[in-house]
Amino acid sequence: MTPTSGRDRDRAWHDRAWAAHLPGSAHAPPTEVRRLHRSAHALLWEVCGSTEFDFDDGESVSVPGDHAIWVPAGTRYMMRPRPDSVIVPTFFEPSISTTLRCADVVAVDSQFRALALAILSTPHSSHLAPESVLRQQLLSVVEQSAPAGAFDIAMPAPGPARLVAEALRDDPADSRTIDEWARDTHSSARTIERAFRRDTGNSFQQWRILCRMESAKALLRSADSVTSVAIRVGYQSQSSFARAFRAHTGTTPGAFVRNRAR
Numbered sequence: 001m002t003p004t005s006g007r008d009r010d011r012a013w014h015d016r017a018w019a020a021h022l023p024g025s026a027h028a029p030p031t032e033v034r035r036l037h038r039s040a041h042a043l044l045w046e047v048c049g050s051t052e053f054d055f056d057d058g059e060s061v062s063v064p065g066d067h068a069i070w071v072p073a074g075t076r077y078m079m080r081p082r083p084d085s086v087i088v089p090t091f092f093e094p095s096i097s098t099t100l101r102c103a104d105v106v107a108v109d110s111q112f113r114a115l116a117l118a119i120l121s122t123p124h125s126s127h128l129a130p131e132s133v134l135r136q137q138l139l140s141v142v143e144q145s146a147p148a149g150a151f152d153i154a155m156p157a158p159g160p161a162r163l164v165a166e167a168l169r170d171d172p173a174d175s176r177t178i179d180e181w182a183r184d185t186h187s188s189a190r191t192i193e194r195a196f197r198r199d200t201g202n203s204f205q206q207w208r209i210l211c212r213m214e215s216a217k218a219l220l221r222s223a224d225s226v227t228s229v230a231i232r233v234g235y236q237s238q239s240s241f242a243r244a245f246r247a248h249t250g251t252t253p254g255a256f257v258r259n260r261a262r
Helices: 006-019 110-124 131-145 160-170 178-184 189-200 204-220 226-232 238-249 253-261
Strands: 033-036 041-048 050-055 060-064 067-071 076-081 086-092 104-107
Touching (some): 041 050, 041 060, 041 131, 060 067, 086 110, 104 131, 110 131, 131 160, 160 178, 160 189, 160 204, 189 204, 204 226, 204 238, 204 253, 226 238, 226 253, 238 253
Antiparallel strands (some): 041 086, 050 060
C-alpha cells in the first residue's frame, strides 16, 4: 500500500474544513439513508470521503471523493456514506432537457468545482452570472464528462477562439456576438473569426450553428420535449429551431426522434 503523503493529508483536511462551511453542504451520517427526489434531478458532489449507492434496479455504485453522481428525478436509491463524507447537492428542474438518463458518475474537475461553488454563492454575490446560467453550464460540463455524453466537433487551436468555442460547447444558448466575445476574451473579432475559419473550416457563425445542432441531436436522443431542446440550445421558438435543424440535417426534429426510436 502506498503511504499517504503529508500533502495529501493536508488537502483532505482542507477539503473537509471548507466544505463543512459551504451553504447547502452536508456531513453525511454513518448510516443508510433512503432517498427519492420526485420533483428534481440531483447532482451529488462527493467532496471527500466516499458513498455507496444502491438503486432499486439492482445497480450499485461507489462514488469516491472528488467525483459526483447524477441521479435522475424519480429514482429511488439507498446511500451509505462514510463518516468522513462531505456531499454538496445541486438540484435541477425535471423538465430540463439533458442527455443524462441514468445514474452516471463523473470526475470533478476545476470547471465543475468553480461552477458548483458559484451556484452556492449566488445568493450572497451580485457580481456572479445568474444562477440559471451557472446551472446550465454545470449541467453541460457533467454531460460532456459522462459516458457517451460528449459530441465530436472541430475546435480552434488554443487561444481566444478556443476559449469562445469551449464556452459555446458548454452552453450553446449563449447569445453573445463575436464582438462581445472579442471584448470578453481581450481579443478582436477579426482574430477570432480568422482562427475559426483556419482551424475548423467554418466561420464563427457557422460553427455556432453546427455546435447548436450537434448538441441538439445528442439531446433529442434522450429528451422528452423538442421545445425544451430548442430552448437549451438557444432558440426561443420551436419553429425557428425546426428550420435551423432541418437546414442542418435534412429532417425535422420530430422525424429525427422517430427515426432514432426505430
